[in-house]
Amino acid sequence: MSEPILDVRATTKSFGGLKAVNNLSFEVYEGEIVSLIGPNGSGKTTTFNVITGLYEPDSGDILFKGESIAGLSPAKVYERGVARTFQMLRLFAAMSVLENVLVGMHGRTRANVLDCMLRTPRMRREEDASIVRAREILEYFPGRFPEVRHAQPASSLSYANRRRLELARALAGEPSLLLLDEPVAGMNPAESLEVMRQIRDLRDRGYTILMIEHDMKVIMGASDRVIAMDHGIKIAEGAPTDVANDPAVVEAYLGRRGADTAS
C-alpha cells in the first residue's frame, strides 16, 4: 500500500499516573473510513486531542502526509488539513449559523483589521468568496439550513442540526482528514442512518475519515477498517466483522463485568 495519510507511531499521553493513550500505533490511508472503538474512558477522545494538537504526546510521533505534526499548535494542525468535530458539541453558541462556518475558514483568509477598515478590494473579494463558500457548505445538508436560519444564533438550532453545523464548520477548513467524535451520539435511528450515508458520501468526495463511534450499525455500515482500544492500548484492528468478533474486544466490552463478578 501507499504511504498513509495519518501515521500514529507509538504515541503515549498520560495524565498524572493514568496512561490515557499508551504506546498507540495505527495508520489511516487516503480515502478510508476508519472507526475507533472502545469502552468508555479507553482513550479515544484523548487520541483525537493528541492528533489535533490540543495535547502534546509524551512520547511517540504523529505523521500527517509524511510530516510530523506532534507538538504543533491546534491551529497549525488544522491548517495542514485535519479538522474535527466534538463528542460534546462545541459550537460558538452566540454566533450565527453562517458565522460558525466562516470561523472554520478563518485560517484560510488573510484580511487584517486595516484591510477591513479600508475595505481593500482584496479583503472584499475574500469576504465575498468566503460567504459564497460557506453557503455552499451549508447546502450540503439539503433543507437543514435554509436562508432564514443563516443569521440565527447557533444555539437556536435543534440538536441534530447543531451536530450537522459542527460538521459543516469542520468542512469549511477544506481538510483532507476528518476526525469525527461520535457523530451520531444522541441521534435517532433515522438520523443516524442519514449521517452514515453522509459519511460515505464524504469519503466519495475525497475526504479521509477517522471516526469514534459506539453505534454498531454505523460502524458496520460505514467503516472499511476498525481499530479497537481499551485502557489506551490498541487491542484489535481489522475488518469490522473480525474486530467485532475478536475475543479481546468482546471481553473489553462485556467480559470485564463478567470477569469482575466471577472473581
Added chain:
Amino acid sequence: MTLEHIFGLTVSGLTVGMIYALIALGYTMVYGVLQLINFAHGEVFTIGGYIAASTLIWIGVDATTPLAVKFAYFGLALLVSLVLTATLGFLIERIAYRPLRNRSRIIALLSAIGTSIFLQNLLVIVFGPQPIIMPTAVVPTGFVEIFGARIRVLQITIIVVSLLLMALLTWIVKGTRMGKAMRATSQDREAAEMMGIETNLTISFTFVVGSALAAIGGFLVAMYYGSLQFNTGFLYGLKAFTAAVLGGIGNIPGAVVGSLVLGLAENWGVGLNLGVLAWLFVGGLLLGLYFQLVRAPRFRIDHIAEEFRTPAYERRVRDVYRFAPVVALKTLFAERTDALLYVSAQHAVRLTAANVILLGLAVLFFVNGDVQFASKWQHVISFAVLMAILMFRPSGILGEHIQEKV
C-alpha cells in the same frame, strides 16, 4: 434643585461614565478571552495619560502656540501614547500572563496584582511621586449653555470621542475577521484553536485594543482634571472594574451600560437632594410592578406546555404573582404544590420584597427630601448601586443568565 442643575449633573455623570467605559471595555474584553481580571489595567490607563502629558510637556506647548500647531502636537502626543501604551499592554500579556496561562486562576491573579504594583512603582521611579500637570494650553476651555446649564466643551468632547471609539470597537468586534476570532476565542478558546484560529494572536490583539482605549481614557482624564498621579489608576481601575461587573463581565455593551449607570449614580447621588432621588425609586418601583404584574406571569404562562395550559391554571399562575403576599406564601407552605407554581411563588415573593424595599426607600427619601448626601459618600453610593443590582441580577445588567455552551 433646578432643572439646569440636574442637567449639569447628568452631563458630568455621562462624562465620567464614558471614561469609566473606556477602561471597563479593556477589563471586560480581556475577561472574555482569558477569564482573567487584568488588575494591571488601571495602571495602563494612568501610564497612557502620563505618556501623553509628558510628551506635551517635553514639546513645550504654551498659550502662544498657534492653534494649528497645537492640534498637531496634540495628535502627536495621542499617537505616542497610543503606540507605547498598546505595546505595554502587549508586553504585560506576554510576560505576566502567558507563561502562567495553564496554571490555576489564583496564580494569574497574583501575577496581575504584582504587575499592577510594579507599574505604580515604575511611575514613581520615573516621574516621582508628585502629580504630573497637564499643560493647560491644549485643553479646550470653552463653555456652552444648554438648557441653562453651563457645559464645558471638554465634556462634550469626551462624550463624543468616547461614543466614536465605542462605535469603532463594536464594528471591529462585529465586522472584522479579527473580531470574529475574538468572539470565537471568548466563547470557547480550545475549539477556536482547533478551528484554525491563532488564539495567542487574538489574545494579544485584545490586550492591544484594550490598552489603546485605556490610554485615550488616561489622556482625557488628564485633560479633565488637569493632573494625574501615580495611583490615579487604582481608583479608576476599581470603578471601571465595578462597572464591568455591573454590566455583566465579558459583555461589551454591558461594560458601557454599567459605566454610565455608575457615572450617573455617583453624580446624581451626591449632587441631588433626597427628594429628587426619590423619583428614581418611584421609577424603579413602576418598573418592578410591571415585572411582577405583567412581564413575569406572561413569561411563565408562555412556557407552560400545551397540554397543561388551561385557563384555570393560567389564572392560578397569574394570581401567584398578583396577590403574592397571600397566594404566593400560601402556595409555598401548602403541603403539595405543583413545581411550576412553587418556583413562580418563590419568584413572586422575591419581586414583592424588591418592590417593598423600593417603596420604602422612596418614602424615606421623600420624607427627608431636603437632605443631601455629602460628597464623601460618592464611593459608598456607587458600591451600594452595585450590590443592589447584583442582588437581583447576579450576572449583571446585560450578563447572560447561564454560561451556555452547545
